[in-house]
Each structure stands twice: as structure tokens, then as C-alpha cells.
Amino acid sequence: MEKILEIDSVTAGYGDQVVLENVNLAIHEKDFIGIIGPNGGGKTTLLKVIMGVVKPFRGKIRFFTSVEENERRITGYLPQMNNLDRNFPISVTDVVLSGLMSREGFFSLYSGKQKKLAYSILEKMGIYHLRNKPVGELSGGQLQRVYLSRALISSPRLLMLDEPSTFVDTRFETDFYEILRQLNKEMAIIIVSHDVGTITWYVKTIACVNRFLHYHRSNVITQEQLEAYNCPIQLITHGDIPHTVLKKHEKDHD
Amino acid sequence: MIESFAELMQYRFFTNALLAATLASIACGIIGTYIVSRRIVFISGGITHASFGGIGIGYYYGFNPILGAAVFAVISALGIEMISKKTGVREDSLIGILWSLGMATGIIFVFMSPGYAPDLMGYLFGSILTVSGNDVFQMAILAVVIILFFILFYKPILFIAFDQEYAKTHNYPVQLMNCILITLVALTIVMSIRVAGVILVLSLLTIPQTTANILTRDFRTMIFWSVVFAFAGSITGLLVSFQLDIPSGASIIFSLILLFLAVRISGWTLSRVRLMKQMNGKLPHQRLADKKR
Structure with a gap:
């Protein structure tokens, strides 16, 4: 499958503090x-x-894009919920349109075409009727769809979600992962989560990040791996929430 | 009353005051909406009080105190914006330091200046009736700059104010825009010191906006209503202060507060009436009582 980008021995951090060390990862189309x-x-x-x-302090990121694709954004991003001010006076449509911001479009107001694009995405997410509402009046699940719409409006090739499950109650969560599964037919997805149990059921592959990156070419991870990388585990789930039972350590099989 | 208003309009100082109130309402309505939405009211308080240092130095060396205030305000505004991010000093602590440092500097220099400082109270509490034609001219320039800036850069201002971290992921010049906006905040504060004074100027940047926020939760509409309420409050305050011969800054603030209460109460009553209609003329607790019976 075609490669979208490649992280080549990247070391990065803030100030003099190293957070990531010698990370290598290639992201292909339809990856999840x-x-x-x-x-x-x-x-x-x-x-x-x-x-x-x-x-990055060292190493580099390579994008594999054709010339005409350089014109548009490759990544769509859904940030963590807790950084957001829900009382800010801004409407749903404006939030979605902010996904199109770029240095080039600094002056102009939105074109009618951009607004139509925003409306069509809101319709797909099932929240068209909320388009003129201020974000402060939305529920967690609705707000998450607004931010997903913002990430999708630039039709990215790679969608990145940071802890999306902090947004919502578990009933909404099942729907949300179903949307992601549909989107995955058109774009690669990276999802960051502390909730190992739920995400392993949906994703195709898993990477553990703890300063170093360990990439697993399947969505089954062993207890031993979790311990080795000190990954937090959340395995207890109730009702319809799908979850993966992790493989036991081999020594336990006697 | 109308006659006396026509009479008043013949006085130069009164037309100047009216113009100053109008221009300050426009500048404060726009900038205040940004301040309230971004929750940087405390930063604005710091900038306001830091500017008093410049007023004192202006007194002592005999140049226009407003010029000194502008220099102090812009430096402390940019200082808060940049220093706390670069050095890791807590932002609110830094604001507290600049706040008191400015006031201390100001009072030392005013104290050292020879003679009595008659318009010191004007700088502290506002004296819109002593605004000069030159002041009005400076305020007009600032108002035009702010209007143009907000029309040209409405999108980036809104997006960066709403979600800075996200704007950074789109390679937006977040830091540059923040610096320009905080400079405009500082200049708006300094220009409005003539109207409401160092101690009271925060009112023009927060009360009309809070009133507007009752009516709308849209940034653009909030700017519009903030300007309207700031204008209504400051003109009413100006006339009342003239009629009753009380300090103009304080009477403007009371007008703004009364306006806020009026909107708040009528909004509350309206929603109550609407609810009564939906509930067949009975309020929820009355319905509950009916059910129990």
C-alpha cells in the first residue's frame, strides 16, 4: 500500500527535555x-x-505526496477536549470552517463554496440542525462530532485523534468508532488513547509510546508487552462496549 | 431638557466629551469582546495599573502623561505575553508584580513632582469633560485602526482566540497575532483612561460585553451589542454626571451596571413568561404541586 509519511529516527521534546527518542514509523494508506x-x-x-x-531535535518527517496534493493539508487533527473553552462565543459552523485556516486564506471571508462544504460535512455527521448553535449549548457527543467535522473539512489523508473518548459517555462512543471505521475506507487514522481495551477492538495495529516507540503489526498485544512498556491498562468494560481480551503471557499456559 | 442639551452642544468641552465617549465605546466594545472571550480580564487589569507608572513619569518630566502611560502599557502587555511563556514565570504572578510596580512607580513620581497635581484624580477616576481636541483625534485614529484590523483579520482573530493550540497545527502566526492584539488592548486601555480613569477603565471592557453576552453567543454579534451598550451607558453616564454634578467616570459605571441589570432581568422575565405559556400558565413548581394533589 502507498506510503503517506515516514518518521525517520526522530528525537524530539521541549526545551532541553527529550520526550521522544529515536522514533521510526511509516504510515500507509488505510492504516488504523x-x-x-x-x-x-x-x-x-x-x-x-x-x-x-x-x-524534532534530530531526524525528519518525510511526506509522500504528489505535487497537486501539496496544495492541501495532509493531516486532520482532533485535539484533546480539556484544552477547549466551551463558553467561547463561536458557532458550530465557524468551528468547522476553522479547519480550513491557512496562511493563504488570511484575509478573505468564507466563500459560499467553503460554507457549503462545511454544511455537507455537518450533514454527514448528523448535526446539520445544530449549525448555528453556539458550541456552549452542545452535549459532549455533539461537540465531538463538531471537532471531527473540523478535522475532516480539509479532506485529509491522515486523521489524527487525541484521546477522543474523553469527550463522551460510552453510549456515544460505540457510534463514534463506527464512524471512524467508515472513514478508514478513505483515509489513514491514528488514534491516541489510554483506553487499551476499547481501541484494540477497532484498530488494525498498535504502537506503544513511552519515550521509545514499539510498533506491533497486529491489534493483539500481550500482557508481557504491556508490562515491558509500562502501558496503562483499562480492561473492564460493561454491556455493548466491545473489548479485546489480551493474550496471556506464555508462562501462564501450563 | 432638550433645550438644555442643545445649549450644552454649543460648548466645545461637551462635544469633545460626546465624541470621546463614542470613540471609546467603539474601541472598548470591540477590544473588550476579545478580552472577555479570551478570559484575559486579569491581564488587562495588570496593563491598566502598570500604565500609571508612565503617567507619574510624564508628570515629573513634564511631557503628556498619556504618552508615558502608552509606553508603560505596551511594554507590560508584551512583557506578559512573552516573558511568562519563555521563562516559565507564572503568568498571574507576573501580572501581580507589574500591576503593583506600575502603581508604585507612578505614585513616587507624582509625589516628587513640584506643586499640587490637580488632574491626578482625573487620571485615576476619569474626567471625560476635560478631554481635549487632540485626545479626541488620537482616539479616532485608534478606533479606525481597530475597526480595520478586526474587519481584515476577523477569521484569524476568532480562530486563534478560540483555540490557539489548534491554530498552531495549521502553521498560523499565533504569536504574532497575539502580540498585535495585546498591543491594541494596551492602547485601547490608555485611550480610555481619559474617559474612565486607571481604576475604573476595566468597566468599559467588561460590563457592556457581559451584557451583550446575555443576548448572544456569537463573537460578531457580541461586538455589535457591546459597542451599543458601551455607547448607551457612557452617554447616559455623561449626562447624569452633568445634571447631578457627580464624577463622570463613576456615573458611567453605574449606568453600565443598571443597563446590565435591566437586560438581565428582562431576559429572565421573558424566558419565564415563555415557560409559563408552554406549561399552560403554570410554573414548574406549581405543576408539581398540582400533580401531588
Whole structure:
């Protein structure tokens, strides 16, 4: 499958603090990668390195794009919920349109075409009727769809989600992963989560990030691996929430 | 009353005051919406009080105190914006330091200046009736700059104010825009010191916006209503202060607060009436009582 981007022995961090060390990862079309790891292990930093917000100390990121694709954004991003001010006076449509911001479009107001694009995405997400509402009046699940719409409006080739399950109650969560599964037919997805149990059921591959990155070419991880990388585990689930039972350590089989 | 208003308009100082109130309402309505939305009211308080240092130095060396205030305000604004991010000093602690440092500097220099400082109270509490034609001219320039800047850069201002971290992922010049906006905040504060004074100027940047926020939760509409309420409050305050011969800054603030209460109460009553209609003329607790019976 075609490669979208390649992270080549990247070391990155903030100030003189190294958060990621010698990370290698290639992302292909239709990948669905779950990134797990402890808090402060560098999960979000990895996403920021891919988006170019954090510049690596060493190593580089290579994008494999055709010339006409350089015109548009490759990545769509859904940040963590807790950084957002829900009382800010802004409407749903404006939030979605902010996914189109770029240095070039600095002056102009939105064209009618951009607004139509925003409406069509809101319709797909089932929240067209909320288009003129201020974000403060939405429920967690609705808000998550707004931010997903913002990430999707630039039709990215790689969608990156940072802890999307902190947004919502578990009933909404099942729907949300179903949407992601549909989107995965058109784009690669990286999802950062502390919730190992739920995401392993949906993702195709798993990467553990704890300063170093360990990539598994399947969505089954062993207890031994989890312990080795000090990945936090959340395995107890109830009702309809699908979850993966992790393989036991081989020594336990006697 | 109308006659006396026509009479008043013949006085130069009164037309100047009216113009100053109008221009300050426009600048504060726009900038205040940004301040309230971004929750940087405390930063603005710091900038306001830091500017008093410049007023004192202006007094002592005999140049226009407003010029000194502008220099102090812009430096402390950019200082808060940049230093806390670069050095890891807590932002609110830094604001506290600049706040008190500015006031201390100001009072030392005013104290050292020879003679009595008659318009010191004006700088502290506002004296819109002593605004000069030159002041009005400076305020007009600032108002035009702010209007143009917000029309040209409406999108980036809104997006960066709403979600800075996300704007950074789109390679937006977040830091540059923040610096320009905080400079405009500082200049708006300094220009409005003539109207409401160092101690009271925060009112023009927060009360009309809070009133507007009752009516709307859209940034653009909030700017519009903030300007309207700031204008209504400051003109009413100006006339009341003239009629009753009380300090103009304080009477403007009371007008703004009364306006806020009026909108708040009528909004509350309206929603109550609407609810009564939906519930067949009974309020929820009355319905509950009916059910129990």
C-alpha cells in the first residue's frame, strides 16, 4: 500500500527535555493505528511532530505526496477536549470552517463554496440542525462530532485523534468508532488513547509510546508487552462496549 | 431638557466629551469582546495599573502623561505575553508584580513632582469633560485602526482566540497575532483612561460585553451589542454626571451596571413568561404541586 509519511529516527521534546527518542514509523494508506502509552510518554508530542508544531531535535518527517496534493493539508487533527473553552462565543459552523485556516486564506471571508462544504460535512455527521448553535449549548457527543467535522473539512489523508473518548459517555462512543471505521475506507487514522481495551477492538495495529516507540503489526498485544512498556491498562468494560481480551503471557499456559 | 442639551452642544468641552465617549465605546466594545472571550480580564487589569507608572513619569518630566502611560502599557502587555511563556514565570504572578510596580512607580513620581497635581484624580477616576481636541483625534485614529484590523483579520482573530493550540497545527502566526492584539488592548486601555480613569477603565471592557453576552453567543454579534451598550451607558453616564454634578467616570459605571441589570432581568422575565405559556400558565413548581394533589 502507498506510503503517506515516514518518521525517520526522530528525537524530539521541549526545551532541553527529550520526550521522544529515536522514533521510526511509516504510515500507509488505510492504516488504523492505535497509540497507547502512559501519560507524559510522548503520545501527543508524536502527533505534534507529525503536524510540524514540534520541530524534532534530530531526524525528519518525510511526506509522500504528489505535487497537486501539496496544495492541501495532509493531516486532520482532533485535539484533546480539556484544552477547549466551551463558553467561547463561536458557532458550530465557524468551528468547522476553522479547519480550513491557512496562511493563504488570511484575509478573505468564507466563500459560499467553503460554507457549503462545511454544511455537507455537518450533514454527514448528523448535526446539520445544530449549525448555528453556539458550541456552549452542545452535549459532549455533539461537540465531538463538531471537532471531527473540523478535522475532516480539509479532506485529509491522515486523521489524527487525541484521546477522543474523553469527550463522551460510552453510549456515544460505540457510534463514534463506527464512524471512524467508515472513514478508514478513505483515509489513514491514528488514534491516541489510554483506553487499551476499547481501541484494540477497532484498530488494525498498535504502537506503544513511552519515550521509545514499539510498533506491533497486529491489534493483539500481550500482557508481557504491556508490562515491558509500562502501558496503562483499562480492561473492564460493561454491556455493548466491545473489548479485546489480551493474550496471556506464555508462562501462564501450563 | 432638550433645550438644555442643545445649549450644552454649543460648548466645545461637551462635544469633545460626546465624541470621546463614542470613540471609546467603539474601541472598548470591540477590544473588550476579545478580552472577555479570551478570559484575559486579569491581564488587562495588570496593563491598566502598570500604565500609571508612565503617567507619574510624564508628570515629573513634564511631557503628556498619556504618552508615558502608552509606553508603560505596551511594554507590560508584551512583557506578559512573552516573558511568562519563555521563562516559565507564572503568568498571574507576573501580572501581580507589574500591576503593583506600575502603581508604585507612578505614585513616587507624582509625589516628587513640584506643586499640587490637580488632574491626578482625573487620571485615576476619569474626567471625560476635560478631554481635549487632540485626545479626541488620537482616539479616532485608534478606533479606525481597530475597526480595520478586526474587519481584515476577523477569521484569524476568532480562530486563534478560540483555540490557539489548534491554530498552531495549521502553521498560523499565533504569536504574532497575539502580540498585535495585546498591543491594541494596551492602547485601547490608555485611550480610555481619559474617559474612565486607571481604576475604573476595566468597566468599559467588561460590563457592556457581559451584557451583550446575555443576548448572544456569537463573537460578531457580541461586538455589535457591546459597542451599543458601551455607547448607551457612557452617554447616559455623561449626562447624569452633568445634571447631578457627580464624577463622570463613576456615573458611567453605574449606568453600565443598571443597563446590565435591566437586560438581565428582562431576559429572565421573558424566558419565564415563555415557560409559563408552554406549561399552560403554570410554573414548574406549581405543576408539581398540582400533580401531588
